[in-house]
Amino acid sequence: MPEKIPVNLVSKELLEGKLSIPGGNPVDPAAPPGSAGGRPQHIGRRLLTHALLIGASLIALIPFLWLLDTSFKTESAATQYPPTLIPNPFRWQNYVNLFSERQYHMLLWARNSLTIAVLVVLGTTISSAVVAYGFAKIRFRGRGVLFALMLSTMMVPFPVTMVSMFIIFKWLGDHTGVAWLGTFRPLWVPYWFGSAFSIFLLRQFFMTIPDELSEAARIDGCSELGIFFRIILPLARPALSVVALFAFLGVWNDFLGPLVYLQHSHQFTLALGLDAFQSQLGGSQWNLLMAASVLVIMPVVILFFVAQRTFIEGIATTGIKG
Amino acid sequence: MIHWRNEIKQTAKGMAFLSPWLVGFVVFMALPIGLSLYLSFCNYPLLQPPVFVGLRNYHAMLHDSVFWESLRNTGYYALLTLPAGMIIAIAAALLLNSRVRGIAIYRAIIFLPSLVPLVASSMVWLWLFNSRLGLINTCLRYLGILHPPGWLTSPKWAMPSLAIMSFWGLGNTVVIYLAGLQDVPKELYEAAEIDGASPARQLWHVTLPGISPVIFFNLIMAIIGVVQNFTVPYVMTQGGPDRVTYLFTMYLYDNAFSFLHMGYASAMAWVELLMVLVLTAIAFWSSRHWVHYQGK
Numbered sequence: 001m002p003e004k005i006p007v008n009l010v011s012k013e014l015l016e017g018k019l020s021i022p023g024g025n026p027v028d029p030a031a032p033p034g035s036a037g038g039r040p041q042h043i044g045r046r047l048l049t050h051a052l053l054i055g056a057s058l059i060a061l062i063p064f065l066w067l068l069d070t071s072f073k074t075e076s077a078a079t080q081y082p083p084t085l086i087p088n089p090f091r092w093q094n095y096v097n098l099f100s101e102r103q104y105h106m107l108l109w110a111r112n113s114l115t116i117a118v119l120v121v122l123g124t125t126i127s128s129a130v131v132a133y134g135f136a137k138i139r140f141r142g143r144g145v146l147f148a149l150m151l152s153t154m155m156v157p158f159p160v161t162m163v164s165m166f167i168i169f170k171w172l173g174d175h176t177g178v179a180w181l182g183t184f185r186p187l188w189v190p191y192w193f194g195s196a197f198s199i200f201l202l203r204q205f206f207m208t209i210p211d212e213l214s215e216a217a218r219i220d221g222c223s224e225l226g227i228f229f230r231i232i233l234p235l236a237r238p239a240l241s242v243v244a245l246f247a248f249l250g251v252w253n254d255f256l257g258p259l260v261y262l263q264h265s266h267q268f269t270l271a272l273g274l275d276a277f278q279s280q281l282g283g284s285q286w287n288l289l290m291a292a293s294v295l296v297i298m299p300v301v302i303l304f305f306v307a308q309r310t311f312i313e314g315i316a317t318t319g320i321k322g
Numbered sequence: 323m324i325h326w327r328n329e330i331k332q333t334a335k336g337m338a339f340l341s342p343w344l345v346g347f348v349v350f351m352a353l354p355i356g357l358s359l360y361l362s363f364c365n366y367p368l369l370q371p372p373v374f375v376g377l378r379n380y381h382a383m384l385h386d387s388v389f390w391e392s393l394r395n396t397g398y399y400a401l402l403t404l405p406a407g408m409i410i411a412i413a414a415a416l417l418l419n420s421r422v423r424g425i426a427i428y429r430a431i432i433f434l435p436s437l438v439p440l441v442a443s444s445m446v447w448l449w450l451f452n453s454r455l456g457l458i459n460t461c462l463r464y465l466g467i468l469h470p471p472g473w474l475t476s477p478k479w480a481m482p483s484l485a486i487m488s489f490w491g492l493g494n495t496v497v498i499y500l501a502g503l504q505d506v507p508k509e510l511y512e513a514a515e516i517d518g519a520s521p522a523r524q525l526w527h528v529t530l531p532g533i534s535p536v537i538f539f540n541l542i543m544a545i546i547g548v549v550q551n552f553t554v555p556y557v558m559t560q561g562g563p564d565r566v567t568y569l570f571t572m573y574l575y576d577n578a579f580s581f582l583h584m585g586y587a588s589a590m591a592w593v594e595l596l597m598v599l600v601l602t603a604i605a606f607w608s609s610r611h612w613v614h615y616q617g618k
Contacts, residue, residue, distance in 0.1 A: 049420050056414060057431040063490065064434070066457050067446045081455055127342040134339025140332045150343065153351050155542075155602060157550035159571045160595045163578045163587045164354035164361065167368075193346020224335055253439040255553040260579065271441040275557050278445060286449055293445040300437045 071095075071291040078287040094291040106292065108266055109273035116187050116269060117251050123192035124247040125240055131194040132202035133228050137214060147203075154196045162260055169261070182263040187254075191247070198243040205239035206232060245307055252300060270296045355595070362589035368582045379589040389590075391565060392573040395481070399569060400548045402485035407544065408537065411492045415499035416529075429500070436493030444557040447487045448474070477564045484555060484567060495540050502536030503529070534613045538605065545601045549594060570594065 070078050071094055072087040098106045135147050169180035180186050213235075214227045222230070233240070258272045265276060274296055281289055337344070362379055364372035383389050418429050435443070450457050451473040462470035471479040510528045519527065530537075552571040555561060561568030574594065578587035 046422055049417065049422050052417055053420075053422070053425075053428045056417065057428055060432050060435050060490070060493070062457070063443075063446050063450060066450065070449065079455055082460060083455065083457070127346075131340055131343040134336050138332060138336040138339060140336035141329065142333075143336060146340065146344075150347070153347065155546060155598055156351065156355070157546060157571075157594065157598060159550050159552065159574055160591045160598075161351065161354040161358070163574075163584060163591050164357040165350070166578070167357065167361070167584065168354060170368075190346065190350045192342070193350065194343040199343065224339075228339075249437065253441075255439075255441050255557075256575075260575075271439055274441050274445060278448075278557070286452075286455075289445055290449065293442045296442040297438050300439065301434070304434065304437055 067290050067293060067297075070287055071294050073287045075285050075287055078290075079284070091287070094287050095295070098288065098291055098295065104277065104292075105265060105268070105273060106295065109268050109270045110295070112184070112267060113252065113270040116184050117248055119184070119188035120191045120251040121244050121247045123188060124195050124198050125244045127192050127194045128198035128243060129202055129233065129236070129240060130228070132199045132206055133232060135199065135203045136206035137211070137227075137232070138224070150196050150199060154200070158256060162256065166260055181261060182267065183261075184267070186261040187251075187257055191251075195247070198247065201243055201246075202236065202239055205236055209235055241307070245303065248303065249300065358588040358591045361585050362592050364585040364588075366584040366588075368584050372585065375585070379586045382586065383589060383593070388565075388568075388573060392568050392570045395566065395568055396549065396551070396570040398481055399484065399551065399567075400545075402482060403488050403548065404541070404544055406485070407489060407492060407495070408540070410489050411495040411540070412499055412533075412537075414492070414496045415503055416525075418496065418500055419503045429497075433493040433497055436491045436495075438491070440491075440553040441557055443487070443491060444554050447483075447490075448558055451483055451487075474559055475563055477566045480559055480563060480567050484558070487554065495544075498540060499533060499536055502533035506532035531614045535615055538609050538613045542602055542605055545605065546598055549598050549601070570597075 069085070069087060072090050072092070073084075074087075074089065074091050077084060077087060077089075098104050135143065135150075165186065166181070169186050173179045173181055178185075209232060213231055217227050217231055253271065254269075255271045255275070258269045262268060262272065265273070268276060274292055277292055278289055361372060363374060363376055365375045365378070366372035414432060418425065418432065438446075453459055453470070453472040453475055456473070458473070459470040473479050473483045506529060510532065511524060514524045514528050550571050551569055552575065555567045555569055556572055556575075559567045561572050570590075571594065574587055574590040577583045577590060
């Protein structure tokens with residue numbers, strides 16, 4: 001259960017839509033007046049805007065740069081005062097050490113994180129799509145009430161349920177012979193029952209698919225499941241990738257869940273491992289800690305740049321999103 | 323008769339598709355919330371069965387100074403982050419809404435930090451805030467401030483440090499505001515222009531009312547986020563120094579998993595749920611006075 005609240009669908013598309021206009025068109029033709037007022041801006045004002053944007057970008061980027069910088073330093077260079085700008089010697093070895101030295105478990109933690117992430121992403125996407133179809137395309141009594149109930153569960157923070165969930169999982173382990181605590185199960189099984197945010201996103205998307213499509217298929221004798229699999233799901237691919245992406249970001253970021261449910265360091269996820277690693281290093285070896293942080297951040301950043309294009313193509317080819 | 327049968331069929335079909343969520347709702351939401359209500363009236367040290375004690379946990383809360391301290395700290399954190407965070411995010415969105423060359427790149431850069439997992443950004447900022455070797459104090463010393471604050475190790479500066487760090491991760495909020503800005507009708511600006519309204523007046527009378535539903539949405543999200551804030555202070559300060567960054571959810575966590583006071587922790591979970599509900603209700607109630615929906 002992520003503490004960070006994901007960006008909504010519209011804004012995500014907006015952000016990425018603007019990033020990949022073919023031919024690198026720098027000015028967005030659809031941009032509203034805002035500060036520009038539709039007229040060419042005064043040169044002084046444009047310079048000021050650029051200066052402010054560069055300033056904000058630097059604030060956003062410097063922590064990343066400093067992180068990378070430190071991760072390539074030797075321990076003594078990292079803790080030297082005043083700090084040097086360029087790592088000298090340039091030490092790739094930090095990254096190699098993280099993987100090769102068995103006491104660090106980095107590879108194991110990465111594998112744990114990936115295992116859980118795959119199960120969570122698959123579960124969230126599949127189950128949320130099924131439920132969203134029910135909310136979007138099947139008319140029945142009580143649908144509105146159930147939908148409102150589902151939306152309201154988005155407001156319940158994970159810490160509210162975590163104590164009793166822990167007790168329930170402990171009880172299940174004591175009484176059924178299938179262990180839950182100290183395994184990955186509490187971290188992925190709940191996601192196979194739909195997540196409210198993903199159901200909401202997909203339901204909004206399914207609503208934009210014209211009912212005529214499914215009506216036509218129904219007349220041709222297609223079953224409800226057939227409509228779902230053969231018509232709705234293929235059309236919804238862009239929305240499904242958004243949901244999958246958010247599910248991944250959520251589980252990659254999750255700290256409290258693994259902290260509550262996992263018990264041994266060989267089961268840790270990267271997020272949990274990074275914290276353990278920090279206490280282990282105890283305020284020294286910042287170079288190694290920063291290298292480990294880079295490894296945790298890397299998949300998310302790569303995904304951000306890769307997914308941009310996938311989304312645009314998906315949205316462009318289906319042509320459903322107006 | 324046929325009509326009636328049809329409705330049953332539709333309902334059955336609907337329920338079939340909803341069934342994963344229905345089961346999940348009962349098992350992972352309704353049951354735990356109900357169970358924690360029951361346990362909040364119990365003394366439950368986990369290793370022995372729960373014993374009903376009535377309102378004793380809630381009564382103990384009233385006299386528990388750490389409980390109030392954690393609540394005060396959470397309030398202080400909210401005070402430091404909510405208003406300033408809102409202003410910073412709206413300002414950034416306004417800036418990113420301008421039509422200048424390379425705006426797409428600026429948008430990507432400012433969004434990027436919000437993707438970083440909280441534990442990883444905690445590590446980065448632990449290093450930046452490091453009082454002896456950190457980049458921030460190094461820069462401050464270059465600027466002539468010979469004794470910069472100890473940031474995370476200083477009782478006075480620890481909480482503001484966490485607030486400063488939280489502003490770095492505001493990128494997703496900024497993007498939501500940006501989407502809101504693009505939805506404000508052009509005609510309103512044109513009309514304001516004709517009336518000779520200055521940019522400042524346009525901001526106050528057109529832009530802000532225009533994005534007020536988005537402000538409202540982000541406010542609710544921020545409230546829910548602040549109340550459950552845990553990871554960053556747990557990783558960076560462990561609630562210290564002198565417990566000044568010890569937040570409500572951290573005390574809840576400690577009661578459950580460090581002290582094994584499951585009953586007391588359940589009572590705190592209910593207090594947390596009520597806090598979210600009451601604060602959201604206040605926000606909803608107040609929204610009638612300041613949120614304007616476009617008549618569509």
